[in-house]
Amino acid sequence: MTDRVTFDGPVILGAGLAGLTAALSATQGAAGKALVLSPTPLATGCSSAWAQGGMAAALSDEDAPALHAADTLAAGAGLCDPHAVELLTTEGPAAVRALAALGAPFDRQADGQFVLSLEAAHAKARVARVGGDGAGAAIMAAVIATVRATPAIKVRENARARRLLQDKTSRVVGVLAEIDGDLVEILAPAVILATGGVGGLYGITTTPAQVRGEGLGLAALAGAEIADPEFVQFHPTAIDIGKDPAPLATEALRGEGAVLRDASGRAFMADYHPARELAPRDVVARAIHAERTAGRGAFLDATAAVGEHFPHEFPAVFAACMGAGVDPRVQPIPVTPAVHYHMGGVATDLDGRTSLPGLLAAGECAATGVHGANRLASNSLLEAAVFGARAGRAARDLKMGGEPLATTRTPDLPDAALQTLRQAMSRDAGVIRDADGLARLVSVLDGLEAEHAGPGGPAPTLVAAQLIARAALARQESRGGHFRADFPETVAPHRTFLTLDASQAALRYAAE
Ligand code: SIN
Numbered sequence: 221m222t223d224r225v226t227f228d229g230p231v232i233l234g235a236g237l238a239g240l241t242a243a244l245s246a247t248q249g250a251a252g253k254a255l256v257l258s259p260t261p262l263a264t265g266c267s268s269a270w271a272q273g274g275m276a277a278a279l280s281d282e283d284a285p286a287l288h289a290a291d292t293l294a295a296g297a298g299l300c301d302p303h304a305v306e307l308l309t310t311e312g313p314a315a316v317r318a319l320a321a322l323g324a325p326f327d328r329q330a331d332g333q334f335v336l337s338l339e340a341a342h343a344k345a346r347v348a349r350v351g352g353d354g355a356g357a358a359i360m361a362a363v364i365a366t367v368r369a370t371p372a373i374k375v376r377e378n379a380r381a382r383r384l385l386q387d388k389t390s391r392v393v394g395v396l397a398e399i400d401g402d403l404v405e406i407l408a409p410a411v412i413l414a415t416g417g418v419g420g421l422y423g424i425t426t427t428p429a430q431v432r433g434e435g436l437g438l439a440a441l442a443g444a445e446i447a448d449p450e451f452v453q454f455h456p457t458a459i460d461i462g463k464d465p466a467p468l469a470t471e472a473l474r475g476e477g478a479v480l481r482d483a484s485g486r487a488f489m490a491d492y493h494p495a496r497e498l499a500p501r502d503v504v505a506r507a508i509h510a511e512r513t514a515g516r517g518a519f520l521d522a523t524a525a526v527g528e529h530f531p532h533e534f535p536a537v538f539a540a541c542m543g544a545g546v547d548p549r550v551q552p553i554p555v556t557p558a559v560h561y562h563m564g565g566v567a568t569d570l571d572g573r574t575s576l577p578g579l580l581a582a583g584e585c586a587a588t589g590v591h592g593a594n595r596l597a598s599n600s601l602l603e604a605a606v607f608g609a610r611a612g613r614a615a616r617d618l619k620m621g622g623e624p625l626a627t628t629r630t631p632d633l634p635d636a637a638l639q640t641l642r643q644a645m646s647r648d649a650g651v652i653r654d655a656d657g658l659a660r661l662v663s664v665l666d667g668l669e670a671e672h673a674g675p676g677g678p679a680p681t682l683v684a685a686q687l688i689a690r691a692a693l694a695r696q697e698s699r700g701g702h703f704r705a706d707f708p709e710t711v712a713p714h715r716t717f718l719t720l721d722a723s724q725a726a727l728r729y730a731a732e
Pocket residue numbers: 271272273274469470471472560596597598599600
């Protein structure tokens with residue numbers, strides 16, 4: 221018999237920046253409470269803590285939210301929701317200042333102004349950083365300290381969601397969680413998904429490997445509307461030293477003037493785009509993919525641009541390289557594209573509400589519409605902070621739902637099957653896609669689903685992979701992070717919305 225408890229406030233699944241910001245905002249006010257379930261100890265296992273770049277916001281006198289919005293819309297390749305972008309960029313400066321007020325030690329000039337860096341596809345220097353490449357870890361440390369000091373927020377570590385609980389109207393009324401190995405039904409007025417992205421579904425990722433679309437899969441299994449799953453962003457310069465996950469060589473290095481070269485030392489970006497190293501991220505990723513596929517290799521040469529300044533300007537990159545025997549002060553860094561961010565996710569409105577009453581989503585697992593087909597660099601921590609706070613506020617007003625219907629926990633994929641899935645995703649739903657590869661991928665995923673579905677249905681990770689593969693197959697064009705070798709033109713300016721109908725005997729995946 222599974223234990224049942226009732227919690228009088230939102231249950232938040234995930235403890236990255238979006239989840240913890242939602243918890244802080246849900247508990248502002250007299251009676252607010254929040255329960256955060258984190259599969260791993262806080263500050264580990266979430267992409268937020270690994271972010272190197274920083275937070276983009278119009279923080280200088282030369283900048284304005286409208287300019288930031290214009291760059292965000294341009295990067296999004298026609299699919300951003302302009303209202304969501306306006307909100308993100310208008311609320312952005314206050315969100316950065318709020319984190320600074322919590323103690324996030326952003327780099328400052330002598331007069332106290334933020335030090336702001338330039339990154340690719342930004343018209344202005346607007347990325348607020350911490351200690352060069354340590355923004356994510358430092359921001360998370362400040363937020364975690366605040367959460368720990370807030371008695372109204374309860375945190376359970378080693379706690380994973382295994383199924384969303386729903387009443388007979390499909391309203392989400394809680395979560396079936398596994399806490400320290402025991403299953404418990406937690407009934408609550410609201411569930412906020414903040415489970416992060418899909419990097420661990422791929423063979424090469426810059427995110428923690430355990431972040432593999434679980435929230436997306438759980439939401440889809442509950443019947444929530446999913447938006448734009450085909451849009452996956454590949455970071456061009458993961459460090460290729462055979463590590464899983466692959467450490468990142470931040471884009472800021474190219475902002476500082478680092479050059480991409482092949483193994484013979486030839487700088488190759490001029491062959492691909494007039495902006496060279498500062499071309500949009502998808503262009504740089506495809507260029508590096510092409511050079512590597514042609515056998516020429518790809519290396520980021522920061523020896524002249526950064527050189528001796530590496531240890532204090534980019535300590536995380538420096539440590540990762542030195543740990544693998546590459547001294548980036550004097551040697552080019554071997555690089556490869558790697559999955560970095562998921563633009564798609566659970567469709568939400570501007571307050572994080574999904575299509576299912578009682579269920580909200582924020583951060584990378586949500587599709588608010590701010591990223592369109594391609595996220596602008598350093599907009600993700602910002603989105604987590606702005607929309608996490610909005611989702612937390614919206615969840616405050618919700619009342620308890622009805623009696624949950626009986627349900628069964630979802631299974632995990634066995635490790636060998638997960639490795640098969642990861643390799644297939646990288647090969648066939650990677651930087652360059654085509655119909656043959658995607659059809660082969662769907663058949664691999666169908667085979668895994670047939671072999672490994674249990675009484676609780678398919679593993680949420682497998683559902684997330686299916687959503688990406690099916691939507692990528694259906695989108696017969698190239699746009700933003702989605703490039704089809706067989707459909708290279710950009711011709712279909714519509715978003716994808718999908719619902720997985722789990723009430724049928726065979727699950728139906730349909731891209732509309
Ligand atoms: C980077 O530092 O290159 C990543 C920044 C981002 O993805 O927003």
